[in-house]
Amino acid sequence: MVALNKFVKAIVFACLVAPLCWLGWQISLELQQPGSALGADPGEAIVHYLGEWSIRILLFAFSITPLRRLLKSRELARTRRMVGLFAFSYVVMHLLAYLFFYLEFDWSGMWVEILERPYITVGMSALACLLLMAVTSTRGWQRRLGRNWRLLHRLIYAAITLALIHLWWLTKDGFEDLVVYTLWFMVLLWFRWRSVSQQLH
Ligand code: HEM
Numbered sequence: 580m581v582a583l584n585k586f587v588k589a590i591v592f593a594c595l596v597a598p599l600c601w602l603g604w605q606i607s608l609e610l611q612q613p614g615s616a617l618g619a620d621p622g623e624a625i626v627h628y629l630g631e632w633s634i635r636i637l638l639f640a641f642s643i644t645p646l647r648r649l650l651k652s653r654e655l656a657r658t659r660r661m662v663g664l665f666a667f668s669y670v671v672m673h674l675l676a677y678l679f680f681y682l683e684f685d686w687s688g689m690w691v692e693i694l695e696r697p698y699i700t701v702g703m704s705a706l707a708c709l710l711l712m713a714v715t716s717t718r719g720w721q722r723r724l725g726r727n728w729r730l731l732h733r734l735i736y737a738a739i740t741l742a743l744i745h746l747w748w749l750t751k752d753g754f755e756d757l758v759v760y761t762l763w764f765m766v767l768l769w770f771r772w773r774s775v776s777q778q779l780h
Contacts, residue, residue: 587654588661595665598632622680629673631756634742636666637709638763641735645770660716663735667713670706698748705741708734739764 602625608616617624640662647656682688692699712734714720721728743764746757 584654584657587652588658591655591658591662595636595662598628602628622676626673626676626680629669629676630746633666633669633673634746634760636662636669637735637739637742638760638767640666641739641764641767645767645774648774663716664713667709670709674702674706698745701741701748702745705738705745708738708741712738736768 605616606621606625609621613621640659643655643659643662647653678684678689682692693703694700712732715724715728715731724731743757743761746760750757
């Protein structure tokens with residue numbers, strides 16, 4: 580049982596690290612031969628790439644509970660915290676890439692962007708929800724907050740909703756991925772709503 584837990588965790592971990600390895604590889608190709616791997620604007624490509632993986636991993640974290648029920652897998656449930664922390668880390672890297680490539684770490688410029696660009700305000704709000712969840716994800720906080728811990732971790736609903744609003748706001752063409760992410764979220768909401776209503780009856 581312990582071996583199976585470790586095996587499932589290792590597989591999930593490898594899947595979550597793989598996109599970063601691929602990005603590292605593309606950056607090294609780009610450094611050797613500019614324009615060969617990341618297109619005309621490598622900074623933009625990196626910001627977008629990290630953003631795409633942020634939303635995918637966030638949705639994956641939200642899928643674990645229904646998947647666990649469908650597959651009757653307790654091992655998968657044990658990966659939930661790790662997946663959540665990875666989602667948070669990807670968003671932080673997305674933010675850092677944006678600060679580096681778009682703003683060159685001009686902090687005052689960042690406050691102007693947060694105030695003036697609604698899609699940045701919404702993205703930062705999603706990040707704030709994830710930050711609260713990441714900080715309180717430890718056993719110690721779970722014990723300290725008791726029943727309120729579950730309530731606080733419902734912030735995942737707000738974080739994904741805000742992330743999707745961020746995406747709908749900034750996307751100008753090529754809406755296919757966005758439609759898939761939104762449908763994925765809606766199916767998960769339906770699944771959760773169905774299991775709550777089954778428990779009530
Ligand atoms: C949960 C939080 C977030 C998620 C899931 C997310 C996701 C994404 C995705 C998928 C894209 C690419 C869209 C495309 O390819 O068309 C993107 C772009 C972008 N995001 Fe985020 N984001 C989040 C938070 C943030 C935050 C906190 C910031 C910065 C303060 C930010 C700034 C940007 C910027 C500047 C772009 C590129 C816009 C452009 O080039 O036109 N995002 N985001």
